[in-house]
Amino acid sequence: MALLRRLKQARTYQEWLDTASALDEIYGLNEWRSQPDSPLYNYQNISARLDALRRGQADDDPLRVCNTIRTGLIRNMVNIAVPGLYDKAFAGTKRLIEQYAVEQTMAVRYLMGLGTSQSHRSGFTAQAKFDFIRGARQGLGRSTLLLQGGSVLGTCHIGVVRTLYYERMLPRVITGTATGAFVAALICIKTNQELELFLDGKGIDLAAFERQRREDKSNLFPILARENGYGWLRSISRQVIRLVDEQYLLGFDLLRECARAILGNITFEEAYAKTKRILNITVAAPRKGGTPNLLNYLTAPNVLIWSAVMASNVSLAAKSPVQMWCKSETGQIVLWEQSADLDLKSWYRFRCSSKESPLRFLPQLFNVNHFIISQARPFIIPLFREEMHRPGGQIRVRTWKIFQCLKQLAKIEIRYRLRQLDALCCLPAFLHRIFLEENIPGSCVVLLPDISLWDLTKIFEKPSREGLKYWILKGERGVWPSMNALKVRCVLEMELENAYQELTRRQDNELLTW
CATH class of the missing domain: 3.40.1090 (Cytosolic phospholipase A2 catalytic domain)
Known part of the structure; x- marks a missing residue:
């Protein structure tokens, strides 16, 4: 309980993360994180893609690396972003998923580090690099x-x-x-x-x-x-x-x-x-x-x-x-x-x-x-609270599980009835603003x-x-409880954005010197 209290009272993200890691050790959740298998996502696919990225870099094969990244430009690839994977352990999700997210960024950095020469021995030119980064950035979205x-x-x-x-x-x-x-x-x-x-x-x-x-x-x-x-x-x-x-x-x-x-x-x-x-x-x-x-x-x-x-x-x-x-x-x-x-x-x-x-x-x-x-x-906020990423959720609610289920059921019912009234244009606009979230055109x-x-x-x-x-x-x-989920969803996007901006600056500088 002291660690749970320290987690809630943390003043920096690093302090929160260290406490979360200690809680995972105490409750035996590190074993769950280390085991890649789960019915919630296709771990065989992620494992194969992780190996392909590593082999491509080890063999100095940028074409294989590009192909592996290009075929995985989906944030929720084989369900790696489903909430159920982020609600069990405190400090993060399956280590296989975290390693895959990190390896994607390393692969982009590998491509960026190939140098400014016009061509690689595999035929991967500087222009091909720019076209790939720009296309991947566009394909993944922002x-x-x-x-x-x-x-x-x-x-x-x-x-x-x-x-x-x-x-x-x-x-x-x-x-x-x-x-x-x-x-x-x-x-x-x-x-x-x-x-x-x-x-x-x-x-x-x-x-x-x-x-x-x-x-x-x-x-x-x-x-x-x-x-x-x-x-x-x-x-x-x-x-x-x-x-x-x-x-x-x-x-x-x-x-x-x-x-x-x-x-x-x-x-x-x-x-x-x-x-x-x-x-x-x-x-x-x-x-x-x-x-x-x-x-x-x-x-x-x-x-x-x-x-x-x-x-x-x-x-x-x-x-x-x-x-x-x-x-x-x-x-x-x-x-x-x-x-x-x-x-x-x-x-x-x-x-x-x-x-x-x-x-x-x-x-x-x-x-x-x-x-x-x-x-x-x-x-x-109270209507959304139970739907957020809640690391260690199973540990937290073990004692009050029935109460939590009843409370969540009541919230779902209230929101459902409010949406019904709104669809019938019977819900005043100010109540719609207060109690109903806006329609979001995306995940x-x-x-x-x-x-x-x-x-x-x-x-x-x-x-x-x-x-x-x-x-x-x-x-x-x-933000801290959702940071792990955010990184899995967005870390490749941020790396591609940085790479695109860097390549654009290089091209601009070349034009100025020319």
């Missing part, structure tokens, strides 16, 4: 980190980004909705050096909070945590009323001023040119006359990011209509003409079918077929912050550096 909502828990998204970044699992395509749009924008306008300072809390000036009601209004934490109260009972009552009326704890007009101060007048296209990260912001608006409801550097290149963020955070009680702004050809800030065709709504009043969802354009525009969802909407992994009911009492506390670290850590802890 992941996007989808930061969904959050309102009072939006700061937890930073913890999710922090863990993915330092584990080299952060996708280049980042999508934000409502509060998540703030965090997505902050991530995509920062270079890696700036991002590291931001994720470590060193680039956040919390002293600005004391001045926000006077002249500065540029503090990050109130935006994400929606906290601007002074005092206790009076502050809480005022903010609860605002939360009911506007879905935010920070006034919408003040929110707009803070967004402008923090994000500046940078456009989607400028942000992409600076960081090479692809920012997508969704807005709650039906498509009319070709006007996009998924904003990025392709659909809205000259739009100011801060105005797109505010469009994604439309409040029911906003005193003035939300307008979107862009940069003209001369660099002047002008009203975006297409925004007149956007009927912007609050997400709590917007209902759309899967055909109208802004997310459905991600596969078309950026070849996205896999979603890493950071879900911070407080009301939906996904859902990450939930590690919060409890007691944590909800902390959202009204005055922001501090300690408070910021607290919520970031909550977000990080929500």
Whole structure:
């Protein structure tokens, strides 16, 4: 029990992983991990593919390596990504699966290390290498980190980004909705050096909070945590009323001023040119006359990011209509003409079918077929909790197995009835937003912050550096149990992406020198 408590209270991923490994040793789960066989996946196929990759590299045969990788560009190859393989042991899944995932990355590095000569003795040329990497990258598809909502828990998204970044699992395509749009924008306008300072809390000036009601209004934490109260009972009552009326704890007009101060007048296209990260912001608006409801550097290149963020955070009680702004050809800030065709709504009043969802354009525009969802909407977290990757789940629930089954059955029944009401158009839009997840056009992994009911009492506390670290850590802890599953799904994608970017830079440099 002491180790289980230490696992829950871990402050770094390495500490969590070391504790998880110790638990596997105590409960005898290392034997399960070492045995490759399981009815949940085709272990013979994975074993054969692993041997083929190793033999191809040992024999210096890049054509065999390419063929083996090319025929396995499926994230859930022979069911290696099914949840049942990640719920038994604490520290990971079958070692055969982990070795296969690692060997795929080693194979790509082997191809990249063949040198810059025009041809290999096998006939594998430099151009063939580039064509293979580009084709494999296209065939496997891309992941996007989808930061969904959050309102009072939006700061937890930073913890999710922090863990993915330092584990080299952060996708280049980042999508934000409502509060998540703030965090997505902050991530995509920062270079890696700036991002590291931001994720470590060193680039956040919390002293600005004391001045926000006077002249500065540029503090990050109130935006994400929606906290601007002074005092206790009076502050809480005022903010609860605002939360009911506007879905935010920070006034919408003040929110707009803070967004402008923090994000500046940078456009989607400028942000992409600076960081090479692809920012997508969704807005709650039906498509009319070709006007996009998924904003990025392709659909809205000259739009100011801060105005797109505010469009994604439309409040029911906003005193003035939300307008979107862009940069003209001369660099002047002008009203975006297409925004007149956007009927912007609050997400709590917007209902759309899967055909109208802004997310459905991600596969078309950026070849996205896999979603890493950071879900911070407080009301939906309890409905998702039992479906997440829960390492050591069988050990944890041994005593309360019947209770856990009954609780899960009740949740499934509630969600089923809510979906029935929604299909009959009898479920109000705000209840749909609160209790039902959005239709996702692809496979996904859902990450939930590690919060409890007691944590909800902390959202009204005055922001501090300690408070910021607290919520970031909550977000990080929500990622650690799923990290092993994420690496199996995405490690090849990340390696192919890095290889493609490296080869593209080489070609650009060759053109410049030529």
